[in-house]
Amino acid sequence: MPIGHTWSVAVLGIDGRLIEVEADLGGGLPTTKLVGLPDAGLREAKDRVRSAVRNSGRQWPGEKLTLGLSPADLPKLGSGYDLAIAVAVLAAAGSVPATRLPGTILLGELSLDGRVREIRGVLPGLIAARKAGMKRAVVPAHSLSEAALVEDLEIFGAARLADVISWLEGEGTLVRPEVAAGNDPPKPPDLTDVVGQPEARWALEVAAAGGHHVLFTGPPGVGKTMLAKRLPGLLPTLSIEEALEVTAVHSVHGSLSPTAPLATTPPFVAPHHSVSVAALVGGGSGLASPGLISQAHRGVLLLDEACEFSGQALESLRTAIEEGEIRIARSKGSVRYPARFQLVLAANPCPCAPPRETDCTCTPAARRRYLNRLSGPLLDRVDIRVRMRPITAMTTHADGAPEPTEAVRERVLAARDRAATRWSAHGWRTNAEVPGPALRRQFALPRHATALLDRSLERGLLSARGADRCLRLSWTLADLAADPEPSADHVAAALEFRDRRAA
Structure with a gap:
Protein backbone atom coordinates (compact mmCIF):
# COMPACT_ATOMS: atom_id res chain seq x y z
CA MET A 1 0.00 0.00 0.00
CA GLU A 169 -12.24 15.26 -2.64
CA GLY A 170 -13.29 18.34 -4.59
CA GLU A 171 -16.82 18.27 -3.19
CA GLY A 172 -16.61 21.17 -0.75
CA THR A 173 -14.90 24.49 -0.14
CA LEU A 174 -12.93 25.89 2.74
CA VAL A 175 -13.21 29.34 4.27
CA ARG A 176 -11.06 32.06 2.71
CA PRO A 177 -9.72 35.10 4.58
CA GLU A 178 -11.82 38.23 4.47
CA VAL A 179 -10.40 41.71 4.01
CA ALA A 180 -10.07 42.91 7.59
CA ALA A 181 -11.36 46.34 8.45
CA GLY A 182 -8.63 48.59 9.78
CA ASN A 183 -8.87 49.06 13.53
CA ASP A 184 -7.57 52.31 14.92
CA PRO A 185 -5.04 51.62 17.69
CA PRO A 186 -5.86 53.06 21.11
CA LYS A 187 -4.67 56.62 21.55
CA PRO A 188 -1.62 56.79 23.83
CA PRO A 189 -1.59 59.14 26.83
CA ASP A 190 -0.50 62.69 26.05
CA LEU A 191 2.55 64.58 27.31
CA THR A 192 0.31 67.50 28.27
CA ASP A 193 -0.67 65.47 31.35
CA VAL A 194 2.87 65.79 32.75
CA VAL A 195 3.37 68.93 34.81
CA GLY A 196 6.80 70.59 34.75
CA GLN A 197 9.96 68.47 34.47
CA PRO A 198 11.45 70.20 31.36
CA GLU A 199 14.77 68.32 31.66
CA ALA A 200 13.04 64.95 31.84
CA ARG A 201 10.74 65.81 28.93
CA TRP A 202 13.76 66.77 26.82
CA ALA A 203 15.50 63.53 27.80
CA LEU A 204 12.41 61.57 26.74
CA GLU A 205 12.41 63.33 23.37
CA VAL A 206 16.09 62.53 22.82
CA ALA A 207 15.52 58.90 23.84
CA ALA A 208 12.63 58.59 21.38
CA ALA A 209 14.60 60.21 18.55
CA GLY A 210 17.59 57.88 18.84
CA GLY A 211 16.17 54.71 20.41
CA HIS A 212 18.22 55.20 23.59
CA HIS A 213 17.73 53.64 27.02
CA VAL A 214 16.89 56.03 29.86
CA LEU A 215 16.89 56.10 33.67
CA PHE A 216 14.61 58.42 35.68
CA THR A 217 15.38 58.85 39.37
CA GLY A 218 13.52 61.05 41.80
CA PRO A 219 11.07 61.08 44.71
CA PRO A 220 7.67 59.44 44.29
CA GLY A 221 4.93 61.36 42.53
CA VAL A 222 7.12 63.57 40.31
CA GLY A 223 6.04 61.90 37.05
CA LYS A 224 8.64 59.20 36.34
CA THR A 225 6.07 56.56 35.39
CA MET A 226 3.85 59.07 33.59
CA LEU A 227 6.73 60.09 31.33
CA ALA A 228 7.71 56.50 30.61
CA LYS A 229 4.14 55.58 29.59
CA ARG A 230 4.15 58.41 27.07
CA LEU A 231 7.27 57.24 25.26
CA PRO A 232 5.42 54.83 22.88
CA GLY A 233 3.30 57.75 21.66
CA LEU A 234 6.47 59.50 20.46
CA LEU A 235 7.75 56.53 18.47
CA PRO A 236 6.97 55.98 14.77
CA THR A 237 4.55 53.29 13.71
CA LEU A 238 6.14 49.95 12.89
CA SER A 239 7.21 49.17 9.34
CA ILE A 240 5.78 46.03 7.71
CA GLU A 241 8.96 44.09 8.49
CA GLU A 242 8.97 45.22 12.12
CA ALA A 243 5.23 44.58 12.48
CA LEU A 244 5.64 40.99 11.28
CA GLU A 245 8.54 40.45 13.72
CA VAL A 246 6.47 41.70 16.65
CA THR A 247 3.38 39.78 15.53
CA ALA A 248 5.41 36.56 15.17
CA VAL A 249 6.61 36.84 18.78
CA HIS A 250 3.07 37.40 20.04
CA SER A 251 1.83 34.52 17.87
CA VAL A 252 4.27 32.10 19.50
CA HIS A 253 3.33 33.50 22.91
CA GLY A 254 -0.38 33.11 22.14
CA SER A 255 -1.33 36.72 22.89
CA LEU A 256 -2.48 37.94 19.46
CA SER A 257 -5.73 39.82 19.12
CA PRO A 258 -8.18 37.74 17.01
CA THR A 259 -9.67 40.85 15.38
CA ALA A 260 -6.50 42.86 14.68
CA PRO A 261 -3.53 40.46 14.78
CA LEU A 262 -0.98 42.70 13.04
CA ALA A 263 0.89 44.85 15.57
CA THR A 264 1.30 48.31 14.01
CA THR A 265 2.28 50.33 17.10
CA PRO A 266 5.33 49.80 19.34
CA PRO A 267 4.42 47.49 22.23
CA PHE A 268 4.64 48.68 25.82
CA VAL A 269 5.48 46.16 28.56
CA ALA A 270 5.70 47.05 32.26
CA PRO A 271 6.23 43.98 34.49
CA HIS A 272 5.80 44.04 38.27
CA HIS A 273 9.04 44.06 40.26
CA SER A 274 8.30 40.55 41.57
CA VAL A 275 8.69 39.07 38.06
CA SER A 276 10.89 35.98 37.79
CA VAL A 277 13.90 35.71 35.50
CA ALA A 278 12.15 33.06 33.38
CA ALA A 279 9.11 35.29 32.89
CA LEU A 280 11.32 38.24 31.98
CA VAL A 281 13.73 36.65 29.50
CA GLY A 282 11.70 33.56 28.54
CA GLY A 283 11.59 30.02 29.80
CA GLY A 284 9.56 26.87 30.30
CA SER A 285 10.23 23.16 29.98
CA GLY A 286 11.16 21.57 26.67
CA LEU A 287 11.66 24.62 24.43
CA ALA A 288 11.54 28.06 26.00
CA SER A 289 8.63 30.40 25.24
CA PRO A 290 9.20 34.14 24.72
CA GLY A 291 9.52 36.32 27.80
CA LEU A 292 8.51 39.89 28.48
CA ILE A 293 11.62 41.38 26.89
CA SER A 294 10.75 39.67 23.60
CA GLN A 295 7.13 40.80 23.88
CA ALA A 296 8.56 44.34 24.13
CA HIS A 297 10.54 43.87 20.88
CA ARG A 298 10.53 47.10 18.81
CA GLY A 299 8.78 48.82 21.71
CA VAL A 300 9.32 49.95 25.30
CA LEU A 301 10.15 47.90 28.39
CA LEU A 302 9.47 49.85 31.58
CA LEU A 303 10.95 48.64 34.86
CA ASP A 304 9.10 50.78 37.38
CA GLU A 305 10.58 50.77 40.89
CA ALA A 306 13.70 49.33 39.26
CA CYS A 307 15.64 48.97 42.50
CA GLU A 308 12.98 46.58 43.78
CA PHE A 309 13.66 44.05 41.01
CA SER A 310 15.89 41.13 41.90
CA GLY A 311 19.54 41.52 40.99
CA GLN A 312 19.40 38.37 38.87
CA ALA A 313 16.47 39.71 36.85
CA LEU A 314 18.21 43.04 36.20
CA GLU A 315 21.52 41.46 35.24
CA SER A 316 19.76 39.09 32.83
CA LEU A 317 18.98 42.11 30.63
CA ARG A 318 22.59 42.98 29.90
CA THR A 319 23.19 40.63 26.96
CA ALA A 320 19.80 41.37 25.39
CA ILE A 321 20.46 45.13 25.57
CA GLU A 322 23.75 44.72 23.72
CA GLU A 323 22.73 42.15 21.11
CA GLY A 324 19.02 42.85 20.54
CA GLU A 325 18.10 39.19 20.99
CA ILE A 326 17.97 36.52 23.66
CA ARG A 327 19.14 32.90 23.28
CA ILE A 328 17.72 30.37 25.73
CA ALA A 329 18.83 26.73 26.06
CA ARG A 330 16.48 24.08 27.45
CA SER A 331 16.38 20.29 27.44
CA LYS A 332 14.74 20.08 23.98
CA GLY A 333 17.12 22.56 22.36
CA SER A 334 18.05 26.22 22.06
CA VAL A 335 15.81 28.97 20.71
CA ARG A 336 16.40 32.57 19.74
CA TYR A 337 13.92 35.38 20.25
CA PRO A 338 14.34 39.02 19.16
CA ALA A 339 14.57 41.53 22.02
CA ARG A 340 15.46 44.94 20.60
CA PHE A 341 13.58 47.17 23.01
CA GLN A 342 13.99 50.58 24.60
CA LEU A 343 14.62 50.16 28.31
CA VAL A 344 13.16 52.74 30.69
CA LEU A 345 14.17 52.48 34.35
CA ALA A 346 12.31 54.44 37.02
CA ALA A 347 13.71 54.44 40.56
CA ASN A 348 13.41 56.26 43.86
CA PRO A 349 16.62 57.77 45.28
CA CYS A 350 16.40 55.83 48.56
CA PRO A 351 14.27 53.21 50.37
CA CYS A 352 12.15 55.69 52.37
CA ALA A 353 11.65 58.04 49.37
CA PRO A 354 9.96 61.04 51.03
CA PRO A 355 8.50 63.82 48.84
CA ARG A 356 11.31 66.14 49.98
CA GLU A 357 14.91 64.97 50.11
CA THR A 358 15.44 66.92 53.36
CA ASP A 359 12.98 64.56 55.07
CA CYS A 360 14.98 61.44 54.19
CA THR A 361 15.82 59.24 57.19
CA CYS A 362 18.11 56.81 55.32
CA THR A 363 21.78 56.63 56.16
CA PRO A 364 24.29 57.29 53.36
CA ALA A 365 25.18 53.59 53.40
CA ALA A 366 21.52 52.60 53.01
CA ARG A 367 21.11 54.99 50.07
CA ARG A 368 24.20 53.60 48.35
CA ARG A 369 23.13 50.02 49.01
CA TYR A 370 19.70 50.74 47.55
CA LEU A 371 20.94 52.38 44.34
CA ASN A 372 23.73 49.82 43.94
CA ARG A 373 21.04 47.29 43.05
CA LEU A 374 21.40 48.89 39.63
CA SER A 375 24.89 47.59 38.94
CA GLY A 376 27.63 49.48 37.16
CA PRO A 377 27.61 47.20 34.09
CA LEU A 378 23.85 47.65 33.71
CA LEU A 379 23.98 51.44 34.12
CA ASP A 380 26.87 51.58 31.66
CA ARG A 381 24.39 50.38 29.03
CA VAL A 382 21.88 53.15 29.84
CA ASP A 383 22.50 56.17 27.61
CA ILE A 384 20.47 58.82 29.45
CA ARG A 385 20.20 59.40 33.21
CA VAL A 386 17.94 62.10 34.56
CA ARG A 387 17.41 63.26 38.13
CA MET A 388 13.85 64.58 38.52
CA ARG A 389 12.97 67.21 41.13
CA PRO A 390 9.78 67.69 43.15
CA ILE A 391 7.05 69.82 41.60
CA THR A 392 6.90 73.29 43.15
CA ALA A 393 3.94 74.76 41.27
CA MET A 394 0.98 73.38 39.33
CA THR A 395 0.73 74.97 35.87
CA THR A 396 -2.96 75.34 35.09
CA HIS A 397 -3.24 78.43 32.89
CA ALA A 398 -3.23 78.09 29.12
CA ASP A 399 -0.05 80.11 28.49
CA GLY A 400 2.03 77.64 30.48
CA ALA A 401 0.40 74.46 29.13
CA PRO A 402 2.95 71.70 28.46
CA GLU A 403 3.76 70.79 24.87
CA PRO A 404 1.52 67.98 23.52
CA THR A 405 2.75 64.63 22.27
CA GLU A 406 1.97 65.41 18.63
CA ALA A 407 4.29 68.44 18.52
CA VAL A 408 7.16 66.50 20.10
CA ARG A 409 6.50 63.50 17.86
CA GLU A 410 6.96 65.61 14.73
CA ARG A 411 10.48 66.54 15.83
CA VAL A 412 11.22 62.93 16.78
CA LEU A 413 10.09 61.60 13.39
CA ALA A 414 12.14 64.26 11.56
CA ALA A 415 15.25 63.29 13.54
CA ARG A 416 14.62 59.59 12.90
CA ASP A 417 14.27 60.25 9.18
CA ARG A 418 17.66 61.99 9.13
CA ALA A 419 19.25 59.05 10.96
CA ALA A 420 17.56 56.45 8.75
CA THR A 421 18.76 58.23 5.61
CA ARG A 422 22.32 58.41 6.93
CA TRP A 423 22.52 54.75 8.01
CA SER A 424 20.32 53.18 5.29
CA ALA A 425 23.28 51.87 3.27
CA HIS A 426 24.45 49.95 6.34
CA GLY A 427 21.08 48.51 7.40
CA TRP A 428 20.74 50.45 10.68
CA ARG A 429 17.49 52.20 11.54
CA THR A 430 18.38 54.31 14.58
CA ASN A 431 21.48 55.84 16.11
CA ALA A 432 21.29 53.39 19.02
CA GLU A 433 21.85 50.47 16.61
CA VAL A 434 25.09 51.80 15.11
CA PRO A 435 28.11 49.79 16.33
CA GLY A 436 30.94 51.64 18.02
CA PRO A 437 33.67 50.77 15.46
CA ALA A 438 31.63 52.40 12.69
CA LEU A 439 31.25 55.59 14.73
CA ARG A 440 34.99 55.73 15.43
CA ARG A 441 36.20 54.89 11.91
CA GLN A 442 33.74 55.50 9.09
CA PHE A 443 31.94 58.36 10.85
CA ALA A 444 34.72 59.67 13.10
CA LEU A 445 34.27 63.18 14.47
CA PRO A 446 37.01 65.84 14.46
CA ARG A 447 39.39 65.72 17.41
CA HIS A 448 38.23 69.07 18.77
CA ALA A 449 34.64 67.74 18.92
CA THR A 450 35.62 64.70 21.00
CA ALA A 451 38.23 66.40 23.22
CA LEU A 452 35.97 66.34 26.27
CA LEU A 453 35.21 62.67 25.67
CA ASP A 454 38.92 61.87 25.47
CA ARG A 455 39.59 63.63 28.77
CA SER A 456 36.82 61.64 30.47
CA LEU A 457 38.37 58.42 29.21
CA GLU A 458 41.83 59.45 30.42
CA ARG A 459 40.53 60.19 33.92
CA GLY A 460 38.62 56.91 34.12
CA LEU A 461 35.25 58.67 34.31
CA LEU A 462 33.95 56.79 31.28
CA SER A 463 34.30 53.29 29.89
CA ALA A 464 34.92 52.49 26.24
CA ARG A 465 31.31 51.30 25.98
CA GLY A 466 30.16 54.53 27.58
CA ALA A 467 32.18 56.54 25.05
CA ASP A 468 30.49 54.71 22.17
CA ARG A 469 27.09 55.43 23.68
CA CYS A 470 27.99 59.10 24.06
CA LEU A 471 28.84 59.23 20.37
CA ARG A 472 25.48 57.68 19.46
CA LEU A 473 23.72 60.15 21.72
CA SER A 474 25.59 63.10 20.18
CA TRP A 475 24.42 62.03 16.71
CA THR A 476 20.83 62.04 17.99
CA LEU A 477 21.25 65.54 19.42
CA ALA A 478 22.64 66.68 16.06
CA ASP A 479 19.67 65.12 14.24
CA LEU A 480 17.22 66.96 16.51
CA ALA A 481 19.08 70.20 15.78
CA ALA A 482 19.13 69.39 12.03
CA ASP A 483 22.95 69.64 12.01
CA PRO A 484 24.97 67.53 9.55
CA GLU A 485 27.20 66.09 12.31
CA PRO A 486 27.70 66.48 16.06
CA SER A 487 29.64 69.42 17.40
CA ALA A 488 31.63 69.73 20.63
CA ASP A 489 28.49 71.07 22.33
CA HIS A 490 26.50 67.98 21.31
CA VAL A 491 29.21 65.69 22.68
CA ALA A 492 29.31 67.66 25.94
CA ALA A 493 25.52 67.43 26.26
CA ALA A 494 25.66 63.69 25.61
CA LEU A 495 28.32 63.30 28.30
CA GLU A 496 26.17 65.29 30.73
CA PHE A 497 23.27 62.89 30.09
CA ARG A 498 25.48 60.06 31.35
CA ASP A 499 26.42 61.80 34.61
CA ARG A 500 26.53 59.12 37.31
CA ARG A 501 25.30 61.65 39.87
CA ALA A 502 21.88 61.40 38.19
CA ALA A 503 21.66 57.73 39.17
Missing part, protein backbone atom coordinates in the same frame (compact mmCIF):
# COMPACT_ATOMS: atom_id res chain seq x y z
CA PRO A 2 1.40 3.48 -0.85
CA ILE A 3 2.70 5.85 1.79
CA GLY A 4 0.72 9.00 2.57
CA HIS A 5 2.69 12.28 2.52
CA THR A 6 1.67 15.63 3.98
CA TRP A 7 3.52 18.72 5.21
CA SER A 8 3.47 20.69 8.43
CA VAL A 9 5.78 23.16 10.21
CA ALA A 10 7.80 23.05 13.44
CA VAL A 11 8.31 26.43 15.10
CA LEU A 12 11.52 26.87 17.12
CA GLY A 13 11.56 30.31 18.66
CA ILE A 14 10.17 32.41 15.82
CA ASP A 15 11.92 30.32 13.16
CA GLY A 16 10.00 27.64 11.30
CA ARG A 17 11.20 24.32 9.85
CA LEU A 18 9.26 22.34 7.27
CA ILE A 19 8.17 18.90 8.54
CA GLU A 20 7.26 16.00 6.28
CA VAL A 21 4.59 13.72 7.78
CA GLU A 22 4.51 10.15 6.43
CA ALA A 23 2.00 7.38 7.08
CA ASP A 24 2.82 3.75 6.20
CA LEU A 25 0.19 0.97 6.42
CA GLY A 26 0.67 -2.79 6.64
CA GLY A 27 3.24 -5.29 7.85
CA GLY A 28 1.84 -6.52 11.16
CA LEU A 29 -0.85 -6.46 13.81
CA PRO A 30 -3.09 -3.38 14.14
CA THR A 31 -0.96 -0.91 16.10
CA THR A 32 -0.01 2.74 15.73
CA LYS A 33 3.56 3.93 16.22
CA LEU A 34 4.74 7.55 16.02
CA VAL A 35 8.45 8.23 15.38
CA GLY A 36 10.49 11.39 14.90
CA LEU A 37 11.23 12.74 18.42
CA PRO A 38 7.66 13.62 19.47
CA ASP A 39 7.04 15.17 22.89
CA ALA A 40 4.39 13.93 25.32
CA GLY A 41 1.66 16.09 23.79
CA LEU A 42 2.45 14.88 20.28
CA ARG A 43 2.62 11.21 21.34
CA GLU A 44 -1.03 11.51 22.31
CA ALA A 45 -1.85 12.68 18.78
CA LYS A 46 -2.50 9.14 17.55
CA ASP A 47 -5.41 8.79 19.99
CA ARG A 48 -6.83 12.23 19.19
CA VAL A 49 -6.50 11.66 15.45
CA ARG A 50 -8.11 8.21 15.60
CA SER A 51 -11.20 9.57 17.33
CA ALA A 52 -11.36 12.62 15.05
CA VAL A 53 -11.21 10.42 11.92
CA ARG A 54 -13.92 8.06 13.19
CA ASN A 55 -16.17 10.96 14.24
CA SER A 56 -15.71 12.55 10.80
CA GLY A 57 -17.37 9.56 9.12
CA ARG A 58 -14.22 7.72 7.99
CA GLN A 59 -12.78 4.34 8.96
CA TRP A 60 -9.49 4.12 10.86
CA PRO A 61 -7.18 1.61 9.13
CA GLY A 62 -7.22 -1.83 10.80
CA GLU A 63 -3.55 -2.51 10.05
CA LYS A 64 -0.18 -1.66 11.49
CA LEU A 65 0.34 2.08 11.08
CA THR A 66 3.72 3.79 11.29
CA LEU A 67 3.78 7.57 11.42
CA GLY A 68 7.06 9.36 10.73
CA LEU A 69 7.91 13.04 11.14
CA SER A 70 11.04 14.20 9.31
CA PRO A 71 13.67 15.49 9.86
CA ALA A 72 13.74 12.79 12.54
CA ASP A 73 16.44 14.44 14.68
CA LEU A 74 14.44 17.66 15.20
CA PRO A 75 12.30 17.73 18.39
CA LYS A 76 8.57 17.99 17.59
CA LEU A 77 6.50 19.80 20.20
CA GLY A 78 2.81 20.49 20.60
CA SER A 79 -0.39 19.41 18.92
CA GLY A 80 -0.21 21.42 15.70
CA TYR A 81 0.62 18.31 13.62
CA ASP A 82 -2.76 16.61 14.21
CA LEU A 83 -4.38 17.73 10.96
CA ALA A 84 -1.36 16.74 8.86
CA ILE A 85 -1.22 13.31 10.54
CA ALA A 86 -4.93 12.67 10.00
CA VAL A 87 -4.78 13.55 6.30
CA ALA A 88 -1.59 11.49 5.81
CA VAL A 89 -3.31 8.43 7.31
CA LEU A 90 -6.41 8.89 5.14
CA ALA A 91 -4.23 9.39 2.04
CA ALA A 92 -2.27 6.21 2.80
CA ALA A 93 -5.52 4.28 3.23
CA GLY A 94 -6.88 5.63 -0.05
CA SER A 95 -9.78 7.38 1.68
CA VAL A 96 -8.92 10.78 0.21
CA PRO A 97 -7.16 11.74 -3.03
CA ALA A 98 -3.65 13.16 -2.71
CA THR A 99 -3.82 15.50 -5.70
CA ARG A 100 -4.00 18.69 -3.59
CA LEU A 101 -1.46 17.64 -0.96
CA PRO A 102 1.82 18.52 -2.75
CA GLY A 103 2.72 22.11 -1.88
CA THR A 104 0.11 22.28 0.90
CA ILE A 105 0.84 22.98 4.57
CA LEU A 106 -1.61 21.55 7.13
CA LEU A 107 -1.71 23.11 10.60
CA GLY A 108 -4.14 22.53 13.44
CA GLU A 109 -5.01 20.52 16.52
CA LEU A 110 -7.91 18.06 16.31
CA SER A 111 -10.53 17.55 19.00
CA LEU A 112 -12.06 14.11 19.48
CA ASP A 113 -15.19 15.09 17.53
CA GLY A 114 -13.18 16.31 14.54
CA ARG A 115 -13.08 20.06 15.17
CA VAL A 116 -9.91 21.89 14.12
CA ARG A 117 -8.59 23.92 17.05
CA GLU A 118 -6.33 26.96 16.81
CA ILE A 119 -2.65 26.69 17.71
CA ARG A 120 0.22 29.04 18.47
CA GLY A 121 2.87 30.10 15.99
CA VAL A 122 0.77 30.09 12.81
CA LEU A 123 2.39 33.27 11.44
CA PRO A 124 6.07 32.27 11.78
CA GLY A 125 5.17 28.78 10.56
CA LEU A 126 3.58 30.06 7.36
CA ILE A 127 6.44 32.52 6.75
CA ALA A 128 8.82 29.54 6.85
CA ALA A 129 6.52 27.56 4.55
CA ARG A 130 6.46 30.39 2.00
CA LYS A 131 10.27 30.58 2.05
CA ALA A 132 10.40 26.81 1.46
CA GLY A 133 8.30 27.18 -1.71
CA MET A 134 4.94 25.93 -0.48
CA LYS A 135 1.89 27.21 -2.38
CA ARG A 136 -1.08 26.93 -0.02
CA ALA A 137 -1.94 26.33 3.62
CA VAL A 138 -4.91 24.96 5.56
CA VAL A 139 -5.16 26.44 9.05
CA PRO A 140 -7.80 26.53 11.81
CA ALA A 141 -10.67 28.85 10.91
CA HIS A 142 -10.01 30.90 14.07
CA SER A 143 -6.45 31.61 12.84
CA LEU A 144 -7.45 32.93 9.41
CA SER A 145 -6.86 36.60 10.23
CA GLU A 146 -3.35 35.81 11.45
CA ALA A 147 -2.55 33.52 8.51
CA ALA A 148 -3.76 36.13 6.03
CA LEU A 149 -0.83 38.37 7.00
CA VAL A 150 1.48 36.11 4.95
CA GLU A 151 1.48 37.17 1.31
CA ASP A 152 2.08 34.95 -1.74
CA LEU A 153 0.50 31.95 -0.01
CA GLU A 154 -3.03 30.68 -0.70
CA ILE A 155 -4.76 30.47 2.68
CA PHE A 156 -7.73 28.25 3.58
CA GLY A 157 -9.48 27.93 6.92
CA ALA A 158 -11.09 24.74 8.23
CA ALA A 159 -13.50 24.37 11.14
CA ARG A 160 -13.67 20.57 11.03
CA LEU A 161 -11.67 17.65 9.65
CA ALA A 162 -14.72 16.69 7.56
CA ASP A 163 -14.44 20.04 5.75
CA VAL A 164 -10.82 19.31 4.82
CA ILE A 165 -11.78 15.83 3.57
CA SER A 166 -14.54 17.31 1.37
CA TRP A 167 -12.11 19.92 0.02
CA LEU A 168 -9.54 17.24 -0.86
